[in-house]
Amino acid sequence: MPLLSLMTFIPLAGALVLLGVPKSRTETIKWVGLGFTIIAFILSVIVTLQYVPTQPGFQMQEYYSWIPQIHVNYHLGVDGISVPMILLTGLITMLAGVASWNIKIRVKEYWVLFLFLETGMMGTFACLDLFLFYIFWEIMLVPMYFLIGIWGGPRKEYAAIKFFLYTLAGGVLMLIGFLALYFTSEPHTLSIPLLQSLGQQGKLFAGNNFRFYGLTLPHLVFLALFIGFAIKVPVWPFHTWLPDAHVEAPTPISVILAAVLLKMGGYGFYRISHPILPDAAKHFSWLFLILGIIGIVYGAFVALAQTDFKKMVAYSSVSHMGFILLGMSAFTIEGFIGGYYQMFSHGILTGAMFLLVGVLYDRAHTRDLNAFGGLAAKVPVYTFVLSIMALGSLGLPGMSGFIAEFFTFLGAFPVYREMTMLAVLTIVVTAGYILFMMQRVLLGPLNEKWANMPDINARELLTVVPLIVITIALGVCPSLLLNIINPVMKTMMVAIGPLHP
Amino acid sequence: MNVIQSFPYIYPELILVAGGLLLVLLDLFISNKRLLGYGAIAVLLLSLLPMNPYTHGAEIFNGMLIIDRFSCFFKIFTVLVMSLIILISQDYKSLMEKYRGEYYSLLVFLAFGMMLMASAANLLMLQLSIELVSLTSYLLVAFNKKDARSSEAALKYYLVGVIASSIMLYGMTYLYGLTGSLSFHDIFSYFRDGTADSVVILVFMLMIMAGLGFKIAMVPFHWWVPDAYEGAPTPITAFLSVGSKAVGFAVLYRTFMMVFPAFYSDWSSLLGVLAIVTMTLGNIVAVSQHNLKRLLAYSSIAHAGYILVGVAIGYTNWAQEAILTYLLTYYLMNLGAFIILIIVSNTLNSDELEDYSGLAQRAPGLAACFALFLLSLTGVPPLAGFFGKYYIFAAAIEAGNSNPFSYWMAVAIAINSVIAAYYYFRVIRQMYLVEPEDMGVIRQPLTLKLALGLMVFFTVTLSLYLSPVAEFIRQTSSMLTWY
Numbered sequence: 001m002p003l004l005s006l007m008t009f010i011p012l013a014g015a016l017v018l019l020g021v022p023k024s025r026t027e028t029i030k031w032v033g034l035g036f037t038i039i040a041f042i043l044s045v046i047v048t049l050q051y052v053p054t055q056p057g058f059q060m061q062e063y064y065s066w067i068p069q070i071h072v073n074y075h076l077g078v079d080g081i082s083v084p085m086i087l088l089t090g091l092i093t094m095l096a097g098v099a100s101w102n103i104k105i106r107v108k109e110y111w112v113l114f115l116f117l118e119t120g121m122m123g124t125f126a127c128l129d130l131f132l133f134y135i136f137w138e139i140m141l142v143p144m145y146f147l148i149g150i151w152g153g154p155r156k157e158y159a160a161i162k163f164f165l166y167t168l169a170g171g172v173l174m175l176i177g178f179l180a181l182y183f184t185s186e187p188h189t190l191s192i193p194l195l196q197s198l199g200q201q202g203k204l205f206a207g208n209n210f211r212f213y214g215l216t217l218p219h220l221v222f223l224a225l226f227i228g229f230a231i232k233v234p235v236w237p238f239h240t241w242l243p244d245a246h247v248e249a250p251t252p253i254s255v256i257l258a259a260v261l262l263k264m265g266g267y268g269f270y271r272i273s274h275p276i277l278p279d280a281a282k283h284f285s286w287l288f289l290i291l292g293i294i295g296i297v298y299g300a301f302v303a304l305a306q307t308d309f310k311k312m313v314a315y316s317s318v319s320h321m322g323f324i325l326l327g328m329s330a331f332t333i334e335g336f337i338g339g340y341y342q343m344f345s346h347g348i349l350t351g352a353m354f355l356l357v358g359v360l361y362d363r364a365h366t367r368d369l370n371a372f373g374g375l376a377a378k379v380p381v382y383t384f385v386l387s388i389m390a391l392g393s394l395g396l397p398g399m400s401g402f403i404a405e406f407f408t409f410l411g412a413f414p415v416y417r418e419m420t421m422l423a424v425l426t427i428v429v430t431a432g433y434i435l436f437m438m439q440r441v442l443l444g445p446l447n448e449k450w451a452n453m454p455d456i457n458a459r460e461l462l463t464v465v466p467l468i469v470i471t472i473a474l475g476v477c478p479s480l481l482l483n484i485i486n487p488v489m490k491t492m493m494v495a496i497g498p499l500h501p
Numbered sequence: 502m503n504v505i506q507s508f509p510y511i512y513p514e515l516i517l518v519a520g521g522l523l524l525v526l527l528d529l530f531i532s533n534k535r536l537l538g539y540g541a542i543a544v545l546l547l548s549l550l551p552m553n554p555y556t557h558g559a560e561i562f563n564g565m566l567i568i569d570r571f572s573c574f575f576k577i578f579t580v581l582v583m584s585l586i587i588l589i590s591q592d593y594k595s596l597m598e599k600y601r602g603e604y605y606s607l608l609v610f611l612a613f614g615m616m617l618m619a620s621a622a623n624l625l626m627l628q629l630s631i632e633l634v635s636l637t638s639y640l641l642v643a644f645n646k647k648d649a650r651s652s653e654a655a656l657k658y659y660l661v662g663v664i665a666s667s668i669m670l671y672g673m674t675y676l677y678g679l680t681g682s683l684s685f686h687d688i689f690s691y692f693r694d695g696t697a698d699s700v701v702i703l704v705f706m707l708m709i710m711a712g713l714g715f716k717i718a719m720v721p722f723h724w725w726v727p728d729a730y731e732g733a734p735t736p737i738t739a740f741l742s743v744g745s746k747a748v749g750f751a752v753l754y755r756t757f758m759m760v761f762p763a764f765y766s767d768w769s770s771l772l773g774v775l776a777i778v779t780m781t782l783g784n785i786v787a788v789s790q791h792n793l794k795r796l797l798a799y800s801s802i803a804h805a806g807y808i809l810v811g812v813a814i815g816y817t818n819w820a821q822e823a824i825l826t827y828l829l830t831y832y833l834m835n836l837g838a839f840i841i842l843i844i845v846s847n848t849l850n851s852d853e854l855e856d857y858s859g860l861a862q863r864a865p866g867l868a869a870c871f872a873l874f875l876l877s878l879t880g881v882p883p884l885a886g887f888f889g890k891y892y893i894f895a896a897a898i899e900a901g902n903s904n905p906f907s908y909w910m911a912v913a914i915a916i917n918s919v920i921a922a923y924y925y926f927r928v929i930r931q932m933y934l935v936e937p938e939d940m941g942v943i944r945q946p947l948t949l950k951l952a953l954g955l956m957v958f959f960t961v962t963l964s965l966y967l968s969p970v971a972e973f974i975r976q977t978s979s980m981l982t983w984y
Contacts, residue, residue, distance in 0.1 A: 069971040070895070135882040142881060145926070149934050157934055161926055168879075168922050172915040175891075179898040179911075210905055 002062050003050070004076040004126045007043035007086070011036055011093075011118035018115070023108040030101065033111035037090075037097040040118060044090030051083045053484045056491060058128060058193060071188050075129040080488035081270050081340070084481060085125045085263055088347045091470075092259040093118045095463045096252035099355055102362060103151060103250065110151060113143035114252075121260050125267065130178040130190040133272070137264065138171050144253070144261070152248040159241075159248035166231050166241040174228025174268075180221045181276065184208060192272065199276040200495045222280035225273040226287070233265030235325060236295040239318045246314035251358030254310065258317055259351035266324045266343045270336075270492075274328065278496040285329045285499055292325030293419050300429040304436065309360065309367040312437060313353045316393060319430065320346045320401075326423055327408040331499040335411025336489050337482065338404055344481060345400035345474060352389045352467040356382070359460050360441075363453050369437060374446030375453065382456040383442050385464055392471050394434040395427055399475035415499060507561035510568045512551035513576055514616050520544030521609035528602030538591050541605040545584045545612060552576060554977060560622060564684045567622035570977040574825060575619035575751045582744040582832060583612040585952055589840055590736040592946035594847045595645055604644060611637045611740075615748045622759070624673045624683040627752065628666070631712065635662050638745060642733040654732025661725040662715060669712025672705045679705075685759050692763040703767050709756065710771075716749030718802050719809060720779040730798035735846065738794060739839035742801040747828045754812050754824060765815060772813035773906055777913045780806025784920040788927075793842055793852045796924060797835070800878065803921060804831055807893050810910045818975070819896035825974045827889035830963065834877040834886050837956035840949060841871040848943045854928065859937025867943060868932045870957050875925040880918055883964035890918070 014036025021029050051059055058077035066074045078086065096114075103110050120140035127133050141164050149160035182190050184205045185198050198204050210217045231238040242262075246254050274281045299319025306312035320342065327339030359382065361367050376383040392399040405427070412420045456464075474481055508515075521544070524537055531537060554577065558569035587608055590596065596604060614633035621627040639662065643655030677683055680691040692702075714722040730738045757768050783802030790796040808827050814820040842852055844867060849856050861868040877886035897911040963970070 067968045067971055069968065069975055135887075138882050138887075142876060145929075146933060149930065157930060160934075161923070161930070164926065165919055165922060169915070169919045172880075172918050175894060176898060176911050176915060179895050180901075182895070183899045183902070208902060210901070210908075212905075 011115040015115040041090035117143040159244040170228040170231035177224035229268035259347035288329035295322030304433040332411040338407030342404035513548040524606040534601035572620035650732035658729040665715035672708025776809035823892035823896040830885040830889035860932040885963040
């Protein structure tokens with residue numbers, strides 16, 4: 001059974017089904033839409049269970065020739081790098097679907113676009129052909145534009161087009177990079193596994209003498225891919241679309257944006273740029289280090305200064321994503337695993353944070369941190385949940401964020417001592433803005449305006465509790481995730497080699 | 502090949518001439534002009550029958566015309582464009598009923614001229630066919646004779662056209678004086694065997710570029726485009742942006758590839774620079790347009806810039822396939838966009854962007870189709886426009902190995918795609934993100950719906966059967982040289 005295709009296109013089928021439902025029947029639309037995200041989630045769980053970590057290479061492959069004239073194939077397959085991302089996508093989209101119950105206007109359009117978006121995300125993680133990768137990558141922008149632009153906050157139009165143009169610019173550069181890989185491989189190919197093995201054997205770019213200010217073509221191709229992925233991550237200084245998009249997007253879309261879309265950039269590094277261009281990646285390891293550290297420090301300090309809850313979480317994302325770059329810059333297996341662990345963990349934690357911000361916003365219609373106060377007495381369950389997730393973001397031992405940061409530091413420290421120390425120290429700032437937030441929202445005297453605020457309801461709890469369970473499980477028992485990613489990371493590190501052989 | 506032997510090769514052209522004359526005659530007796538329109542489509546489709554896309558090539562009428570796969574591609578393309586233009590004119594309200602008969606026969610003659618352009622292999626033939634197409638186009642642009650804008654548009658178009666074609670003619674006389682022949686083959690042989698001062702030839706090439714650049718709306722010969730596009734009847738605007746541009750590219754490509762291979766590096770870098778300037782100017786000016794016809798006019802200048810990249814690269818297979826693929830996809834999406842303009846302006850009598858407010862709620866299907874065409878023009882996969890752009894990118898990157906300048910052309914296209922996305926999304930924003938001021942029904946006549954359905958279907962599903970299309974294009978674009 002073509003499991004991966006099924007998983008990728010089930011949401012699209014759902015979108016087509018919804019097109020046939022009259023738009024006045026909003027309840028039906030919601031349930032059908034949610035039903036399809038649940039099916040997709042179940043399929044992603046089946047993929048995860050069927051995946052055998054100890055077996056090398058790509059599994060569950062599907063291969064059909066599509067446009068043989070230009071060597072484009074429909075090629076799907078998964079390994080330890082894509083399986084967790086697929087699971088994350090299935091889970092988060094389903095939970096975001098539950099959180100979408102509050103969407104009141106243009107419900108049909110919303111769910112059609114929402115399901116369409118899921119197909120794009122699943123496809124990006126499941127495909128093994130650069131052409132296909134580009135298609136899925138770009139196709140996501142369109143529903144995202146509408147989802148932010150129609151259902152977003154006051155500055156939604158600006159945020160939507162900014163997101164679109166930024167990502168498109170990166171995407172087109174990435175496409176140029178893909179084409180350069182295609183034309184320098186012999187025989188010409190767009191297949192990711194083939195390009196990986198060609199790149200690791202040093203057979204790409206044979207006989208090409210192009211130079212531009214001392215940069216060779218592989219360097220330039222790497223930079224093109226880097227910019228494409230870095231905009232999505234987002235890496236400082238390409239991050240400015242993120243606070244706008246996050247703040248203006250409706251809650252479920254913020255969740256998807258933070259939990260899944262940001263991971264695509266990092267996934268691009270792990271899947272494409274580093275394995276295919278290992279030498280160029282090592283050449284630019286300093287870039288990863290510097291931009292990673294700047295992102296960590298800058299994001300943390302900017303988050304500290306925010307008064308808007310959502311903006312604070314958005315900048316904390318910038319800070320957290322810096323760890324991916326730091327981990328990858330060291331070219332040690334611990335660093336690579338740490339960066340990857342951070343991707344997964346951040347998806348869970350920040351997804352939950354955005355859900356919780358949404359819960360508060362639905363009640364108070366404001367996100368101004370200073371407008372709250374003393375909510376702990378009023379909404380004890382919410383306080384409990386928010387505290388867990390906030391402490392998780394802070395990197396509290398026993399939760400997934402700690403494992404991620406620990407591995408990252410462990411990997412980066414032997415290579416870059418001073419810089420890693422700087423990143424470690426930033427954890428203090430992280431603790432600062434998280435605790436400062438908790439203090440302003442939960443503690444202190446109760447702001448009388450919220451005297452009648454109802455506590456978190458069952459539907460909202462349903463969206464957050466699974467994420468709490470996962471983050472604690474991954475914090476206590478990291479091998480759940482490590483068992484999946486470790487073998488493939490090991491293989492990759494052997495192929496790429498250390499930074500200074 | 503002598504005259505008598507040549508006739509079997511031009512059956513398509515003969516069918517068009519005979520059919521066009523027949524339509525003129527029937528126009529006197531038939532009062533239901535709609536029938537004449539369908540007759541014209543029938544004539545066009547009939548001319549497809551004798552075509553052989555896999556022909557081995559022949560020079561006919563003593564080398565005046567060349568019949569090869571490349572010209573055949575453009576003949577099929579002509580039929581596709583012109584029959585669709587006639588179809589969408591059927592319910593275009595602004596045309597005066599009385600003159601519709603003439604209108605349809607003029608379009609058939611226009612198709613005849615385009616077919617001649619696509620296979621011209623002699624400077625005289627080239628000039629003649631371009632004039633046939635241009636003069637007919639001037640008439641058609643001015644066809645709403647009671648509308649002052651239409652007349653103004655035609656006058657501007659005419660003046661610029663005349664200047665451009667006289668410059669080209671002037672250049673041709675020099676070529677004739679230098680080489681003693683008007684035939685592409687003779688001029689080619691002269692340059693191959695002898696030596697010529699490349700600076701002088703560059704001037705001649707520039708002069709010819711002026712005439713052809715006018716047809717494809719290349720900067721700096723683009724002045725007429727916005728006004729002519731805005732004033733002309735919308736189906737004719739659609740024709741100018743797709744049909745006349747496509748054959749313009751066919752002629753430009755054939756002329757430079759066949760006549761001037763000896764000066765490849767000169768014209769290649771010249772066209773490369775012009776390509777970058779054309780796309781950048783078109784896109785930047787399009788950003789500030791408020792009238793959709795003008796917006797699409799500037800966007801069509803930008804697209805001409807993308808295709809010019811393919812021409813500038815020239816001799817590689819990728820470049821040839823890129824030009825043909827791009828034109829094909831551009832035909833689908835741009836004609837589609839103009840069909841929407843016709844449908845909306847039939848009801849609203851306006852092409853202003855602000856009148857499209859909330860179209861998504863007023864006419865969801867229409868807005869969705871328009872959004873698809875705009876996304877395709879942006880180059881969002883897997884819509885048709887993406888594949889055109891992909892081929893152009895690929896051609897540029899491949900050529901970069903021997904000519905680093907084409908890397909810069911690729912980067913220029915990348916930057917321009919982002920600028921273009923901005924203004925295409927302005928239209929999408931107006932339709933989807935702005936609330937409608939008026940919920941009046943937009944009338945959608947059957948012919949226009951049919952045409953729209955065809956364009957949407959192929960724009961969306963091209964990716965599914967791109968393989969046979971790519972194969973066809975690969976077969977068609979056999980190299981255009983005498984080596």
